[in-house]
Amino acid sequence: MPDLAQTLLSLQNALAACIPGGRPPALLAVSKTQSAERVAECAALGQRAFGENYVQEAIAKITALANLDLVWHLIGPLQSNKCKTVAEHFDWVQTVDREKIVPLLAQYRPASKAPLNVLIQVNIDEEPGKSGCSPDAAARLADLIDSFPRLRLRGLMAIPDPAHSADGVAFERMQALFRTLQQRHPQMDTLSMGMSDDYPVAIRHGATLVRVGSALFGPRPSHSEDT
Numbered sequence: 657m658p659d660l661a662q663t664l665l666s667l668q669n670a671l672a673a674c675i676p677g678g679r680p681p682a683l684l685a686v687s688k689t690q691s692a693e694r695v696a697e698c699a700a701l702g703q704r705a706f707g708e709n710y711v712q713e714a715i716a717k718i719t720a721l722a723n724l725d726l727v728w729h730l731i732g733p734l735q736s737n738k739c740k741t742v743a744e745h746f747d748w749v750q751t752v753d754r755e756k757i758v759p760l761l762a763q764y765r766p767a768s769k770a771p772l773n774v775l776i777q778v779n780i781d782e783e784p785g786k787s788g789c790s791p792d793a794a795a796r797l798a799d800l801i802d803s804f805p806r807l808r809l810r811g812l813m814a815i816p817d818p819a820h821s822a823d824g825v826a827f828e829r830m831q832a833l834f835r836t837l838q839q840r841h842p843q844m845d846t847l848s849m850g851m852s853d854d855y856p857v858a859i860r861h862g863a864t865l866v867r868v869g870s871a872l873f874g875p876r877p878s879h880s881e882d883t
């Protein structure tokens with residue numbers, strides 16, 4: 657396996673090369689199933705933001721690495737019975753896709769912390785059974801999030817069907833939706849889309865944050881936990 661320092665550097669260069677002269681997107685290092693040691697190794701290279709999918713696994717790492725002052729994003733599905741734990745420990749939740757969890761996140765966000773940063777996950781391909789609100793539901797959800805001072809609406813997130821993402825159509829639709837919602841919510845500054853296999857296309861369509869796991873850490877160890 658090439659070493660992490662080398663891989664991180666070439667990934668940063670690759671991100672910057674997607675829009676020559678433009679501002680490169682932020683990198684979220686997706687550390688699900690990676691050990692706390694591996695995260696610490698990456699943090700020592702200057703990477704601050706990490707994305708986790710499974711709540712219990714994440715809490716263990718957040719706790720173990722509390723002294724490193726990292727920024728933690730939840731990018732996996734959020735069940736309502738996990739809202740309290742998530743609101744207490746994470747800095748960002750990228751997967752808000754229904755109204756029910758919004759007041760729970762606000763209620764449980766500790767007063768001692770900054771407001772919780774929130775992205776609305778959009779099921780941009782409108783695939784049945786998939787996480788994310790429909791594109792039509794995003795405006796109402798944005799208004800609801802914006803009404804809670806303990807939450808800070810930062811933007812949108814999507815995981816387009818890989819079969820459709822290559823041509824950029826899904827990313828283009830996300831960019832259009834983002835711009836529309838920004839008119840009403842000018843504080844929206846984050847469009848989270850693009851993963852190891854499709855980040856160049858996502859960046860060309862306005863991604864401001866890409867979520868990269870395997871292209872950074874290598875193939876993922878498998879995961880066993882029922883979150």
Ligand SMILES: *Cc1c(COP(=O)(O)O)cnc(C)c1O
Nearest residue numbers: 686731851852867868869870871
């Ligand atoms: C696992 C995951 C990623 C990273 O996927 P890679 O293909 O390993 O880069 C990005 N976003 C979400 C929501 C994920 O679950």
